[in-house]
Amino acid sequence: MSLIESLPRVRSLRLPRADGLIQWIVPLIIVVVWQVACVSGFVPARVLPAPSDVALAGWKLLLSGELARNIWVSFWRASVGFVIGGGIGFAFGLMNGLSQISSKLTDTTLQMVRNIPHLALIPLVILWFGIDESAKLFLVALGVFFPIYLNTLHGIRTVDPQLIEMGRIYGMTDGELFRRVIFPGALPSIFVGVRFALGIMWLTLIVAETIAASSGLGYMAMQAREFMLIDVVVLSILIYALLGKLADSASRVLERLTLSWHPAFQKH
Amino acid sequence: MQEALRFLLPDAEPVERTDFLEQARLARRGPEVSRGLPLTIRGLRKSFGENEVLRGIDLHIPAGQFVAIVGRSGCGKSTLLRLIAGLETSDAGTISFGEQARPEDVRVMFQEPRLLPWARVLSNVEVGLGRDRASSNAQIRAEKALTEVGLDDKRGQWPAVLSGGQKQRVALARALVSDPRVLAFDEPLGALDALTRISMQRLLERVWHDQAFTAILVTHDVSEAVALADRVLVIEDGRIAHDVAVDIPRPRRRGSADLAALEGSILRELLLSADETSDL
Numbered sequence: 001m002s003l004i005e006s007l008p009r010v011r012s013l014r015l016p017r018a019d020g021l022i023q024w025i026v027p028l029i030i031v032v033v034w035q036v037a038c039v040s041g042f043v044p045a046r047v048l049p050a051p052s053d054v055a056l057a058g059w060k061l062l063l064s065g066e067l068a069r070n071i072w073v074s075f076w077r078a079s080v081g082f083v084i085g086g087g088i089g090f091a092f093g094l095m096n097g098l099s100q101i102s103s104k105l106t107d108t109t110l111q112m113v114r115n116i117p118h119l120a121l122i123p124l125v126i127l128w129f130g131i132d133e134s135a136k137l138f139l140v141a142l143g144v145f146f147p148i149y150l151n152t153l154h155g156i157r158t159v160d161p162q163l164i165e166m167g168r169i170y171g172m173t174d175g176e177l178f179r180r181v182i183f184p185g186a187l188p189s190i191f192v193g194v195r196f197a198l199g200i201m202w203l204t205l206i207v208a209e210t211i212a213a214s215s216g217l218g219y220m221a222m223q224a225r226e227f228m229l230i231d232v233v234v235l236s237i238l239i240y241a242l243l244g245k246l247a248d249s250a251s252r253v254l255e256r257l258t259l260s261w262h263p264a265f266q267k268h
Numbered sequence: 269m270q271e272a273l274r275f276l277l278p279d280a281e282p283v284e285r286t287d288f289l290e291q292a293r294l295a296r297r298g299p300e301v302s303r304g305l306p307l308t309i310r311g312l313r314k315s316f317g318e319n320e321v322l323r324g325i326d327l328h329i330p331a332g333q334f335v336a337i338v339g340r341s342g343c344g345k346s347t348l349l350r351l352i353a354g355l356e357t358s359d360a361g362t363i364s365f366g367e368q369a370r371p372e373d374v375r376v377m378f379q380e381p382r383l384l385p386w387a388r389v390l391s392n393v394e395v396g397l398g399r400d401r402a403s404s405n406a407q408i409r410a411e412k413a414l415t416e417v418g419l420d421d422k423r424g425q426w427p428a429v430l431s432g433g434q435k436q437r438v439a440l441a442r443a444l445v446s447d448p449r450v451l452a453f454d455e456p457l458g459a460l461d462a463l464t465r466i467s468m469q470r471l472l473e474r475v476w477h478d479q480a481f482t483a484i485l486v487t488h489d490v491s492e493a494v495a496l497a498d499r500v501l502v503i504e505d506g507r508i509a510h511d512v513a514v515d516i517p518r519p520r521r522r523g524s525a526d527l528a529a530l531e532g533s534i535l536r537e538l539l540l541s542a543d544e545t546s547d548l
Contacts (some may be wrong), residue, residue, distance in 0.1 A: 166382040169355065170442075171371050171398035180395070184386040261386040263428045 010097040049231040054135040054238065057231035066220070071239065073217040074205060077133065078243075081140025082201050086194070093152025097186070098178075110149065118142045119207055131212040136205060143204040151193025155186030188262060191255045198247040206240060270532035302332025303363040304482030305373060305449040307352065312361035314347055321347045323359070323506035329481065331366065334476055334483040338412050339503035340538065346454055349376070349486045353452045359404035365450065368504075372398045375448040379455040380436035381425040389438050390423040392412065396442035414438075416475060433464035437471065444475060453485040457492065466522070469496060473518075490538070494531045495520055502534060510534070 031051050037043045038050035045053070060069035092110065096103040118139060130136035159182050167181045207219025217236050224232035259265050312325040321344040329335050337345045350356045353376040365373070375396070383392045393410040394401055400409075414420045417437040427430060427435055436456060443451060452471070457465045473496055476483050487493050493500045494514055502510035512534060516526050 162378070162380060162382050162385065165355070166378075167395075169353070169376060170395050172395075178388070181384065184384070187386075259386075261426045261428065 046230065049234060053231045054235050057229070058235050061220075061232070061235070069245075070215060070217050070220045074209065074218070075243070077136045077209075078140060078201050078205050078247075081137045081205070081207060082144050082197065084137065085141030085144035086148045088141070088196060089148035089193075089197075090152050092145075093149045093156065093190075097153045097156025107153075110146075112226065114146045114150075119204065122208065126212050131214065135212060136208045136216075139208045140201055140204050143200040147196035147200060148190070148193040151189045151196070152186060155189025155193075156182055158189070158218070159185035188259060191251065191259070194254075195248060197252050198251060199244070202240060202244050202247070208247070298328060302480045302482075303449060304332040304370055304480055305367065306331040307482060307484075308362075308364050308366075309352075310362050311360045312348070312351065312363065314344075314351060314356065315359055319363070321506055322351075322358075325506075325508060327501070327508060329482060329484070332480050332482055333499060334473075334485070334497045336487060336497035336500045337483045337485060337503060338490055338493050338503055338534065341488065343503045344506045345486045345503050349452050349454050349484060352450075352484060362446070372400070372446040373449040374452070375443040375446065375450070376452045377436075377443045377455065377456045379458045381427070381432075381439040383435055383438055385427050387427075388503065389419065389425050389427065389430070392427065392438055392508075393441045393445050396445040398446055409445055410441075413441040415462070416444060416478075417441045419473060423535065424437070430465075433460055433468060436460065436468060437522055440471070440475070444479065447479065448481055450482045450484070451484070453487075455487055456485075458488070465492075472496060477518075490534050491522075491527075491531050494527050494534065500534060502537060510537055 034043075034048075035051045038045065038048065038053075049057075058067065092106065096107055121142070122139065125135045125138055129138060163181050163185065164177065167177045172180065205216075206218050209216040210222050214218040217239060221236035222231050224230075224236070256265055307327070307329040309325055309327040312322055312327075313320070314322040325348060339345045339347065341362065347356065351358050353374060355376070383389075384395065387395070390407070390410050394406050395411050396413070397403070397406055397409060400406060402497075411420060411423065414423055417440050419434060419437050419441065422430065422434065422438075430438065436459075440456075456472070457468050460468060469492060472485075473481075476496075483497075485493070485496060490500075494516075497514055500512045500514060501508050502512070512530070514530060516524075516530070520527060
C-alpha cells in the first residue's frame, strides 16, 4: 500500500525533533496517571487493568504469534477495502467532475445511497456474504467510497476556471489539461477525502469484525470478552488507536510530499 | 480615471548607466524590422444575451505596432481583446492576421498571472511553448525567456513565494517563450502597485522593441496608454470613438509635457462622454 511505503521518508522531512516529541506528551501523561491509579487500587483491575498488565498481555500474545496474525488480518482487510472503495469513489469523482452527462446520470443515485448509514447494511451483508472476508471488504469499501467520491468531485469542480482557460490558450490537450491543471488542483481536496475515509475505514472494520468475524483485532477483542480477559480487550482498543494514528500520519506525509507547492506546506 | 493622474508626477528615479544603453537600443530600431503580424478587423459584432457589447468594429493594425485600447469599464475593450485572442467567437465580422497564424503566434497576458501554483517557475514558463513543450530545447528556451524578464534566479521557486510583480513577469515570460507575433495584454498591470507598474511598463516596452511583435494593450490607465503605445484607440459604446496617433519619439520621458498634454486630451474626451451618457 502506497500510504505505508512512504512512511520511512518521515525522517527525511526536516521536522524539528522537539515538534515530533511534543505531541506524545499528553498520551504519556495519561498512561502514567492510569498506571498510578491502578497500582494504588483507586481503579479496580476488574474495571480497568493497569497499562503494565495490558503490555504484559500484549507481550504474551505477541510471543504466541496471535497478535501479529490478527493485526495483519485486520490491516489487510482495511487496506484492500480502502483501495477498492477509494478507487471506485475516485473514479466516480473524476467522471462526474469532468462529464456533465455522467454527473447527471449517477450523482442523484449516489447521493441517495450516501444517506443510508453503511453499518445499517450489516444484517443484509451477512445474509449475502456470510461472515466471509468479502463481507468485511464490502463494508469497508462502501464506507470509504463516499468521502473520496465527494471530495474528488468537489476538488475537480472547484479548480480555478481561469487556469483551465489558460491551459486551453496554451494548447494543452485534454489529457495534459487533466494531468497538469485539473488533477493537481483537485489534489488538496482529494486528500481531505482520504483522511476522512481512513477514519471511516477503521470504524467500519472494527464494527464488522466485532459482529461477524473469525479472525482480526475485533474478533480478538470479542473472544477476550467471552473469557473475561479484560487486559486483551483494552489492548485491542489501544491498537486501534495506534493504527488509526499511523494511517493518519501516513496520509499527512503523503500530503506533504505531493503538496509541497502549497503555501500551507512551505517552510519560511 | 483618477488613477491615471497619479502618473503625471515627474519620474524621479535616477538614470542609471544601463538606461543609456537601453535608450540607445530603443532609438536604433525602426519599424521595418518587425516580425509581428498585421491585424485587420471588419464589421466585428458581439452580444452577450440582450447586451450588445461590440457594435461594428473596423480596425487595421500594421505589423509591429503597439496599440493601446482605452475606455470606461464595460465599453467592450476586454471583449475586443478576447475576440482577437480567439477566446470568444464573434457574432459577425472577421478578424484576420496578415497570414495564417499558428496558435503559438498569438499570446495573451491577463490581469491575473494565472500561474500553476503546483509547477515551479521554469515549468510554468515551459507551458507557454504550446506544442513545442516536449522538444529538446524547451528548457533552454524557457530559461532564456526568464532571463529576458530578469527572473532567471527564480527558476526553481514555487509561484506562491513570488511577489505580485514577479508573478506577472513570469506570466510575461510564459507569453514570450513561444516568440509570439501578436501579444495581447488585458490590463496586465492593473493589480500592481504604482512603482512595480512603472518598472513593468518599461519591461513591456523593452521586450516589444526587442522582439518586435504586434502589441495590443487594453488598459484603463490613459497615462500608461500614451507612455507605451504608438496609437491609442478610445472605445465608447461598442465602437471605436477616437483613434489617436501618439507621435512622441521613444524613449519617452514619463511626465513630459507632450505626453501629459496628450493624456489630458484623451482623458477629457473620456470624461466628456461619461458626462453625456450619465444617468445620474
